Amino acid sequence: MWSSEPEVTALVCTDCGRTMSGLDDDIIHFCSGCRSVWSLESGRLVQFPFYTARTPSEQPGAPDLHLPFWLVRISTPGISILVRREHTSSPLEFPRNFDPSAERNLESITTEPEDRLVAVPAFLCERASRIGWRVTRHLTPVSDSDVPARALAGGVVTGGEAESLAGEIALIDMRRRNPGLAWAAALPDARLKGVMAVGFNLLAHGLQLAGIRLVLPYTTMADVRALIDFLDLTVPDG
Numbered sequence: 001m002w003s004s005e006p007e008v009t010a011l012v013c014t015d016c017g018r019t020m021s022g023l024d025d026d027i028i029h030f031c032s033g034c035r036s037v038w039s040l041e042s043g044r045l046v047q048f049p050f051y052t053a054r055t056p057s058e059q060p061g062a063p064d065l066h067l068p069f070w071l072v073r074i075s076t077p078g079i080s081i082l083v084r085r086e087h088t089s090s091p092l093e094f095p096r097n098f099d100p101s102a103e104r105n106l107e108s109i110t111t112e113p114e115d116r117l118v119a120v121p122a123f124l125c126e127r128a129s130r131i132g133w134r135v136t137r138h139l140t141p142v143s144d145s146d147v148p149a150r151a152l153a154g155g156v157v158t159g160g161e162a163e164s165l166a167g168e169i170a171l172i173d174m175r176r177r178n179p180g181l182a183w184a185a186a187l188p189d190a191r192l193k194g195v196m197a198v199g200f201n202l203l204a205h206g207l208q209l210a211g212i213r214l215v216l217p218y219t220t221m222a223d224v225r226a227l228i229d230f231l232d233l234t235v236p237d238g
């Protein structure tokens with residue numbers, strides 16, 4: 001299962017000198033003093049813009065904990081794709097293995113230009129792309145210092161990993177909008193934009209995202225016991 005005593009790493013905020021804290025393996029560190037967020041990149045602390053999530057409905061009381069999500073900007077001027085008019089379950093292929101002359105009924109389309117932010121879990125969890133997709137769909141990132149964020153722990157996913165995952169989320173969206181998608185000339189460009197703190201409430205069997213119905217079972221998260229101990233939270237019975 002999990003270890004009973006979380007190990008704590010103490011780093012000092014370069015901006016205000018306060019101690020930042022997190023779990024032992026964290027690469028993302030948050031300073032609650034000046035609301036700055038840092039990622040440990042090749043042994044150096046690199047600062048990223050910090051955002052919180054505006055939820056679609058009012059939720060009484062503060063969240064029990066915040067979890068870190070990378071925000072990744074997905075942009076493309078429009079990509080050439082080929083779509084099978086007759087839907088088949090054939091896999092999507094990228095340029096190197098695809099021979100358009102071998103198939104009939106292919107339709108050539110240029111996708112709409114897009115420029116948007118995608119949220120990617122920075123903590124370890126199962127079905128990360130689906131959780132990221134839902135958070136992206138329901139929450140709006142804001143840099144509003146009035147939104148409280150107590151601590152941010154459990155961030156172990158690197159920025160590079162988040163960019164790859166954001167590309168996958170963009171591909172899921174592209175397939176949803178273009179059923180029968182067979183080939184894409186490229187993936188949308190994915191660039192790190194910042195880190196977003198998303199507030200959750202504790203349930204007996206998982207985390208409830210404030211304001212929307214997304215229950216994240218404890219079993220899907222790698223560090224949940226360490227997080228609960230670290231933040232000194234009490235899990236409700238039931």
Ligand SMILES: [Zn+2]
Pocket residue numbers: 013014015016017018031032033034035036
């Ligand atoms: Zn600070």
